[in-house]
Amino acid sequence: MTYDIPRLLTLASAGKLRVPRFQRSFVWDASDVRRLFDSIYRGFPIGTLLLWRQDVPAQAVTFGSVEFNAPATTDALMVVDGQQRLTALVASLSPRNGPMDERFEVFFDLSRGRFVGLNRGMPPPRSIPVRETLESRNLLSWLREHGEDLEDSDLEVADALGGALRDYRVPAYIVEGNDERLLREVFDRVNSAGKPITRAQVFHALFANESEPGSPATVVAELRRIGFGEIPENRVVQSLLAMRGGDVQRDIHDEFSEDEDPADWYEQTERALDKSLRFLQGEGIVHQLLLPSSFPLPVLAAFFHLHSDPEPSIERLISRWLWRGWVHGFGREGGQTPALRRAVRSVNPRKKRPEEAPGEFAALKALLEPVRDQELTDLGIGNFRTDNANARLVLVALAALKPLSPTGESLDLGDVLGRFGADAIGDLVPKHRSRIGARGFWLREWPDLTGHEDSAILASHAVSPIAAAALRAGDIEAFLAERAKHVEAVTLNMVNSKLATGMRVRPPLNSLLVPDPEVAS
Incomplete structure (x- = not known):
């Protein structure tokens, strides 16, 4: 089916069109928004919207700088793909009801026939705001008010612009119902074409409860209190999967059984990553901008989840593994993904079987085995870049x-x-x-x-x-x-x-002690 632009704005203002919480924030800049309007004006295709019909609660709905108080409804259309386009249209064409965002202040320069933005905070001369063009009465009112500044040809151009925006039809595909297999196909296809949503966003889409704040993003937000900066959301998802055990690259669609609450696992992930980040700070990595690689985070989270209070000798082995990995690489595999899979399995090999996980020392010995034990003799830095x-x-x-x-x-x-x-x-x-x-x-x-x-x-x-x-x-x-x-x-x-080059990997001393037999009284 297709929607004209006025219909999309009506759906948005009525709360029938909503952006799921898992979607990324609006990332387009002003030039992206203007290019969208230029495509519509010229009649170019702007892509198909992917919408999912759902029951939704009453809530505040935001599209860029515009906010609506939306009632509960049984037939809302959740935006699975097309958020950037819809946000640009709704925020640029709706009456402004919040702080001004210059990205959505779009004007059509009648003299040059092109879409422009504000110039030092002011509209360019002979330029009509696009939000005044969608309804004929608003357009006529604006033309009367500014008639002295316009030429006769400007009126025809403005009328053609309004018609082009009103008549343009946007194709849409709507997913009906809660069929799990269909939802998987929708998410997987969206995640493999165009600018994909991330694995973390898909994970949240599948398992977040609307009444529950837990998500990869909220874990990242909670961890900001440590002062370490923001860690990647995908590392949060990998950490959660590593803590549950097994392959961190496994299919996430069936991750939780019906009797499991994903929110509990978000909380546990936050606690494990809290310990991991504090350990890194103790190693001198005071902020994520100093982190040579975030590769170890899921492995550390799994380790501290299973062994929350390791003794100092074990912590020294963790440190040795970290630094050797940062310097020489974390394994012999050809890429990070197989190396991460092996490292996590060294700590927590099977999903939901923590009793089968090796002890502290055995896990560290397995982690250290494929990592090179040799000194660093040359930094190999040419041009200094802070992300190297x-x-x-x-x-x-x-x-x-x-x-x-x-x-x-x-x-x-x-x-x-x-x-x-x-x-x-x-x-x-x-x-x-x-x-x-x-x-x-x-x-x-x-x-x-x-x-x-x-x-x-x-x-x-x-x-x-x-x-x-x-x-x-x-x-x-x-x-x-x-x-x-x-x-x-x-x-x-x-x-x-x-x-610690050349240092032997020794088990903790207390594991070698044999308790004295009881002395008979």
Whole structure:
């Protein structure tokens, strides 16, 4: 079937058209919205909507900057595919009832025949807001009000624009009922074409209860309190699956039986990831922007779920596995997916069979076995990029120096990275961002380094006395070369101490102790 645009707006305002909570937020920018309107004006196809008829409760429904109070209904159309297009149309064409969002302030430039946005917060001259064109009376009212600024030809163009928007028909496919097999096919097809929804979003769509806040996204939100930053939602889903045991890449459609509550597992996943992230912070990874790879998260979650209070010797083995994996890779497999499958099975091999999971030491021994035991001798960093794994090893080493501000104050790097993001990793000297010798925890608002700073401040940023002298002399190239050499030495020293190369994998001492036989009284 097809819908004209006025009908879609009527359905949205009546609460009959809704965006499920699992859908991604609106990610289009203003140019994407304008291109959509240009396609409609020219009569180009904009794709088929995929809708799912469902019973829904009364709730506030939001499309971009527009919100409606929607009543409960038995025949709402949930948007499975087409959220970005529908949000753009509803928010741009409906009367504005919330804060202005410039992405949805779309105008048609009558003189140039093209869709435009605001210019420094103001509508361009001889441009009609598209939200005034959908109803003939609104269009006539706007034309009368602005008639003195328009030419005769503008009236014809405006009328043609209104007709094009009113008459355009959008094809839609509607899924009826709650047939589980049909729903699987819908989600799988949407997840394999176009811009797919993620596995985490499909997981939430299948198992979230409308009255229950639990979801991969809410786990991520709850974990923000730790100050670690946002972890990927797909890692949350993998962590939950790892905690339940078996293959983390398995089909998720039948994950829970009827007597299981997915919300309980979200809570358990949050607790396990809380322990995992705090462990990483104890290893010097104070924020996810310093994490060389998020690969270990599901494995750590499964381990801490099964072994919530490991003894110090086991924690040292976990640390060894992490650092060896970050440096040399987590296995011999050709990709991350098979390596992750094997690693999770080493900790929790069978779904819903925790009693068959190996003990703490056996799990760590299995994890360490395929990971290389050798020192790191070369960082191999060319251009310094903060998303490079080895560059992040450098950042962890620099963080371990406890960098100071230019006034000598200690930095809470977790807080600084949370507030400034990657901008917290700035330039000690300008115009050399790609050089390892120039980068560090130096905010843009701070003055450039001069070499005259207090020695404690310089040392906290891996600036050796030789590098500082070069900087004071104005020899930037010598400074960069000397600091790069020092930073690499600091990094290799820290990393190799974590790798514990050549150390035997020994079971905990208490597992070797034989209890004394009871002495007869």
